[in-house]
Amino acid sequence: MQITCVGVVGCGLMGSGIAEVVARAGSDVVVVEADEVAAKAGLARIEKSVDTAVARGKLDAATGERVLGQLRVVSDFDALADRQLVIEAVPEVEQLKVATFKRLDDVVEHGDAVLASNTSSIPIMKLAMATRRPEHVLGLHFFNPVPVLPLVELVTSLLTGSDAAARAVSFAEDSLGKCVIRSQDRAGFIVNALLIPYLLSAIRMLESGFASAGDIDTGMVQGCAHPMGPLALTDLIGLDTTMAVAESLYTEFKEPLYAPPPMLSRMVDAGLLGRKTGRGFFDYVR
Numbered sequence: 001m002q003i004t005c006v007g008v009v010g011c012g013l014m015g016s017g018i019a020e021v022v023a024r025a026g027s028d029v030v031v032v033e034a035d036e037v038a039a040k041a042g043l044a045r046i047e048k049s050v051d052t053a054v055a056r057g058k059l060d061a062a063t064g065e066r067v068l069g070q071l072r073v074v075s076d077f078d079a080l081a082d083r084q085l086v087i088e089a090v091p092e093v094e095q096l097k098v099a100t101f102k103r104l105d106d107v108v109e110h111g112d113a114v115l116a117s118n119t120s121s122i123p124i125m126k127l128a129m130a131t132r133r134p135e136h137v138l139g140l141h142f143f144n145p146v147p148v149l150p151l152v153e154l155v156t157s158l159l160t161g162s163d164a165a166a167r168a169v170s171f172a173e174d175s176l177g178k179c180v181i182r183s184q185d186r187a188g189f190i191v192n193a194l195l196i197p198y199l200l201s202a203i204r205m206l207e208s209g210f211a212s213a214g215d216i217d218t219g220m221v222q223g224c225a226h227p228m229g230p231l232a233l234t235d236l237i238g239l240d241t242t243m244a245v246a247e248s249l250y251t252e253f254k255e256p257l258y259a260p261p262p263m264l265s266r267m268v269d270a271g272l273l274g275r276k277t278g279r280g281f282f283d284y285v286r
């Protein structure tokens with residue numbers, strides 16, 4: 001059975017991006033976001049991204065107009081009852097994600113519905129065990145900016161059924177046109193297990209006075225052809241999210257390379273979270 005009715009929980013940076021690509025692919029999308037300000041900001045982000053895609057010739061104007069019509073942002077969880085796939089994209093806080101999966105288990109009526117998490121690092125098994133249907137729970141991890149980056153990580157737990165995994169892969173590849181890689185259920189999966197130590201190393205380099213933020217980033221852009229430097233990338237991901245992922249990795253592996261440096265903790269405490277707050281390692285006009 002083809003997935004055409006999709007739910008997204010959370011309309012932040014990742015939730016709004018996921019909702020946008022799902023609507024662009026022609027599916028009907030319900031986004032649940034309890035915070036009115038976040039819902040408004042998420043919708044504005046989607047509108048802006050669709051306009052950019054049309055202006056850059058990545059999307060035809062008719063599809064662009066259709067996207068917003070296929071997408072509803074609501075505050076009521078019950079609107080997810082008839083969904084065939086729900087993708088959770090709430091902040092990277094374990095208790096919040098576990099509570100969301102408990103709620104999804106109660107609300108989603110479709111017996112075969114796939115319950116997916118966009119978590120970057122929290123074990124899928126912890127989310128699966130919050131439900132009475134662990135065979136339908138898996139990770140579908142998208143990358144920011146979601147409409148631009150083609151990758152999705154599929155993460156199956158020891159209890160994920162092969163049918164749910166096959167349906168999720170078919171949806172991500174055939175409907176969304178994404179490139180799927182598979183990872184076992186280990187904190188950080190493939191990409192963040194490699195990326196986060198690199199970002200933390202750049203922060204430690206800055207913290208120790210080894211080089212300036214601008215030179216660290218220029219080094220990786222001009223010397224290694226990365227599209228952006230590690231500090232600008234941390235600003236894009238969000239310092240709070242980077243720290244949460246680092247903490248999950250450190251909890252899982254106890255390796256010093258995953259331990260968040262003090263500079264990162266202090267900046268998170270100060271609310272210097274990167275692009276979303278206008279200031280991180282660099283300043284941004286909002």
Ligand code: CAA
Pocket residue numbers: 048049050052053056058119120142143144145147148149192227228233237241245
């Ligand atoms: N829809 C579709 N396409 C769009 C678009 C949109 N809304 N906005 C831009 N694009 C396209 C552009 O047309 C352009 O395409 P071409 O290359 O074919 O011309 C391309 O995207 C790049 O766009 P821009 O020219 O506007 O921007 P840029 O060249 O400055 O690139 C960037 C910006 C895409 C963010 C790039 O710097 C980049 O890829 N950076 C790295 C991002 C990254 O590593 N993300 C992963 C973070 S980790 C994560 O997300 C997971 C986690 O768990 C923490």
